[in-house]
Amino acid sequence: MVAITIKDVAALAGVSVATASRVLSGSPATSPEARAGVAAAAAQLDYRPNAQARALRSTHTESIGLLVSDVRNPFFADLAHTVEQAALAAGYVTLLGNANERKEQQDRYLDTLISRRVDGIVVAPLGDGSGSIRSLIERKIPTVFVDRTVDGLHVPSVTTDSETGIREAVAHLAAAGHTRIGYISGPQATSTGRDRFAAFTRAVASRGLSQDPELVYFGDFQAASGSAGVHALLELRRPPTALLAADSPMAVGAIAILHRRGLRIGRDIALIAFDDIEWFALLDPALSVISHSVEDMGRIAVRMLLEVIGGGTPESVVLPSELIIRASSSAPVSGRLVVPASVAPASVPPSESPAAGPRPRKN
């Protein structure tokens, strides 16, 4: 690993390091001969400038940090992808950190990123505003929040307006005759978990649908809790005829259990998920989703971060969400009972409300 420095280039080109540096960084104060000589020497030696030394002198590193809460969640994998592409286009490299839903790992990565003097940080924050996140703010390191926010911290953010999509989803289900909609919620410790739950509550209330608190199951944004949620909701004396899951992994868990119980999605029970994952559309039946653009989120987050780095104070952005109707929610409320897998379907019970009420289950 013999390192080639600018000195070697300068020597080969027969100029001083100062001149070599000027040529390499495109300063206009150079003669054509110097430019040609240095360029040739650099090419011949396959010279790569030492980014550390450059950063040490010039105080900026052309790199940003991206801290997500879980790389394995397809939403964050996609986010990582778009952020990285947008940053690359602007000449920045992205250092990816994975908090793994754990605060101490978030702190560890934040410390490392601060140490490496990244020019800015995009973070999907975890927990309250304590720990290294506070250091970040106090040191005035350019920071942008994505997807989530932290109460009491004045940091530009790009988030999703869950309200619209959730209201559309509830309206759509109500129009099909559903009155009891089960909601598999995210954790209330995250801003997204809280916002979406509040939006659901408001939507259900404004439509005059059942506000039975039993219809809400609090999960943790992971697949297993989606499964547990379905189990719990279907065991109710009056189970929901439609389900809304607050993120994609929980929707996956929900689908698994619905299959296992022999319930046909889109026919025996309606299902809508928050987050549009590529293969959701490939399922049979294709999944109706509340979609929000992860591309926009990543791109805008990078643009905002660049603005903060440039000394600006951009306004926070709230992206729209919209309902995409596919087969999983297309059927109206059926006469069929929601039953555990082991129990065979019985007779068709009388309808509760003449127009569209769900059928009460008898036991």
Add this chain to the structure above:
Amino acid sequence: MVAITIKDVAALAGVSVATASRVLSGSPATSPEARAGVAAAAAQLDYRPNAQARALRSTHTESIGLLVSDVRNPFFADLAHTVEQAALAAGYVTLLGNANERKEQQDRYLDTLISRRVDGIVVAPLGDGSGSIRSLIERKIPTVFVDRTVDGLHVPSVTTDSETGIREAVAHLAAAGHTRIGYISGPQATSTGRDRFAAFTRAVASRGLSQDPELVYFGDFQAASGSAGVHALLELRRPPTALLAADSPMAVGAIAILHRRGLRIGRDIALIAFDDIEWFALLDPALSVISHSVEDMGRIAVRMLLEVIGGGTPESVVLPSELIIRASSSAPVSGRLVVPASVAPASVPPSESPAAGPRPRKN
């Protein structure tokens, strides 16, 4: 952004920068008083050492690069996760790059990583050994290949022995009476694509099954080509009764089309996929897979890289793959014809094992 340097710490503690540095880096040649004073000062000022300056002097950066071919592929997302965790445990930060299946982007990231003087690079290589990958080798920058290799390049690697898993899968299908197995292959431009195809060819030959070349469809490791593959194979005059997909995105595409055509996986047609993705087991029927441990792959790659960094020359590792039998491949060959979607399913084929078979669905 007022930077706090070691000078500030030394001044506050009333010692020289040399002593401060010794205390901060844990050198034993320090007095208890110096240790206490410097530690207190550093804490009070919330001092974070400048990683660039440190790296400049000490020629190693405590960071590694990870270059994957596509972050959005769950396999590589998982790999990123394990590599990052293993590296973190060893005190290294991971810089993630995403080649996005494009050679010029791989080169761009490789250049950046070289510039930033990462201590080593883990890469799932793309293309032949030209471009920046050659610079890497020539500069003797510690490098380890994961998942894929490049012909003619002597670089330690950790890959999967596709042979065993594919042989088991073919044997399993043969035992159930399948003689015509369709294979949705990866691109022959990648080492994994070639290896798996060769393994399939050998397995089929050794079992005396049909070697009809029409039974092989060449995809590109993306979902869409999995769909196209199923279409092509089912249109054959004598279609296969079982399918094997060479990676998970293509399996996803295959499943979508099978559903659309009204074919029940595990009953009308058997399906096995290479790569075990968490939610494959949650599908109904659960997908039989050829599993290889992405955790082991990531962990071993990091261990090997650390060895190379330490001056060693570790042997390449080939990880085992194994067949995991689930419901999607559990039924024997049915007497039922493979029919296009527009035709209604006919009779119910006989169930194979009462215990493991998928629950019959009523309709």
Add this chain to the structure above:
DNA sequence: TCATGCTGTGGAATCGTTTCCATGGAAACG
């Protein structure tokens, strides 16, 4: 008592680059 070894400390060199400042020569102007 003097040479010797050990320990903690500070000064200064160093890493590779950028950039300020001084300089020398050429061109331009009176």
Add this chain to the structure above:
DNA sequence: CGTTTCCATGGAAACGATTCCACAGCATGA
């Protein structure tokens, strides 16, 4: 022809840390 302006250039300082080297103080052994 002499003076000023301009421009390309080289020397050297600076960035923030680590580390070599020298040295002072003290204990030890001959």
